[in-house]
Amino acid sequence: MTCRGLPVALISSLACLALAVSLTLAPYHARAQSRSAPKDAYVYFIYPTDGDTVKSLFWCRFGLRNMGVTHAGDNFSNTGHHHLLIDSNEQISPGEPIPQDRQHLHYGGGETEALIELPPGKHTLQLVMGDGMHFNFDPPLMSKKITITVEGGADRKNRSAAQSHHGKKHIRAARPAETSTAEAPLPDPAKSAGAVDFLKGLLSGTSDSGTKPPR
Template sequence: MRKKIALILGAALLASLPVLARTPGARTPAPENAQVYFIWPSDGMTVHHAFWVRMGLRNMGVAPKGTDIANTGHHHLLIDVDLPENMNEPIASDRSHLHFGAGETEARVELPPGRHTLQLVLADKDHIPHDPPVVSKKITVTVK
């Protein structure tokens, strides 16, 4: 009997969560006041070849890829590249576009010596940037 009650309560809880209804090709909405930003490093810093990136988010929540709940997304770190030209497509996944699909808010990054640009983009369950896009300021770090 307890298992049955727990299942009913669990189903009721899931049913109460806001689910995003999105038509194919439409981007997931984001609040106008949503902000993604770097906690660390800051613009102009010199870092070692392996360093921690700490990502912050305001007025939205972080959730793993595939999570279909309103006002959530997961971080993507763009290294030495510009924002995607087509914001209606998933963000690429390569050495310049790091995905944090498990909902990470910090990660250890290794880069070769020299100057590098970093920028954060929050994306939805399918790795597509929100509408409007939630992007950080682009920062520059020097790796020694």
Template sequence: MRKSLILLLGAVLLASMPVLARTPAPQNAQVYFIWPSEGMVVGQAFWLRMGLRNMGVAPKGTDIANTGHHHVLIDVDLPANMNEPVANDRQHLHFGAGETEARIELPPGRHTLQLLLADKDHIPHDPPIYSKKITVTVK
């Protein structure tokens, strides 16, 4: 009896939680690195330049169709769940002010970089707009 009551309460709580719908994106939208490019050797601090086609860049919280803001994923794969906000940590850099370039610092070694566009709530669009993963070597 107690176990079924706990399961029922859990189901009620899940049903009452708001679900954020993913923001639609045009099928032809593309996000890409302007600089650096695949295989480049860069210094520990370097300028990262991000490009976007067939959509616009807008700061977080801006609710305008066909816009979003950049996130850079460092040495990680794309999120397994595209229905949740992009993590905010050292491996998931947020550019919520609408930046299209930034100076970032990485330790020496090989690193992978990938761009992921997200909406006003940091949730990837539907379909998700992400770049090819590139590898850079930091000296």
């Protein structure tokens, strides 16, 4: 007997296989996409806050109440880890995986603060808690979106220039030898008198030939 050209035995086998696969994936699928955070959990920014002006390199500190922070991969109840959304206008859907890129920063190590560098101008920041598999909770647990202004990088340039200056070796120029402006002393006549007498004796023929000229 066939059904649309396929044997009934084959159709039954395929149906059983599909049922087995669905039953295998159902627990993980349900757990990953329907996990809920505590109803009184609250995530927020400790720093910066809405309207703040910060430097191009600043510490961003995350706050969380009535819930624990743990590592990615952990599935403890009432826990999760932080994700920072930068200049993101995407809708946060319940039970969906959180992307990982420059606008979606993951802190799966359980971090509660991070050093952030942004170009000058206005930026939006938002915190989103994810479960151990980086899925949004249902309903999503997220902070209020804040807007900050990042200052220009003048201070950073000055700091880098100062560090470069301190890193250079200061070489001292050699001091020129000091010269004296005093006149050189005149020769002492007494020291050269013997030589003069010896020369006079040679010229007059009275010099003793065995006498050696003074040195």
